[in-house]
Amino acid sequence: MTNLPPVPFTVVTDRSADTLTVRVVGELDYDTSGDLLDAVVPLLSERAGLREVRLDFIGLTWIDSSGLSALLMVHRHTSAALAVLRLDHRPAFLERMLHLTNVLEFLTEPAAPAGARTDDVSEAEAT
Structure with missing residues (x-):
């Protein structure tokens, strides 16, 4: 077994008019998860x-639970x-984690439009 140093964690952002791409390199864990949030959240609000x-x-x-x-x-x-x-x-280890925790579909579901109802009953069915 080799003791190679870990790949340094980096987050690189690329913005276009309507898309933000964030490239994540290295280990996304307890020590680095805040860096990802610090890179994404301000760009969403601005x-x-x-x-x-x-x-x-x-x-x-x-990736770990953090x-x-x-x-x-x-x-x-x-x-x-x-x-x-x-x-x-x-990568396979991320895919496995997303399936084991059953969050893949949740994370990638489309955003609801503003003012959209969140329940399953439409107004026509309610009357």
């Missing part, structure tokens, strides 16, 4: 009109901004 946030995990080397919590927080903020969250280039 860039009104973002329709999509794409988290690109091609360089992700590990990293998963950070993804849930990113989802909370993208939903509040009425943007869709996409999780691109998911």
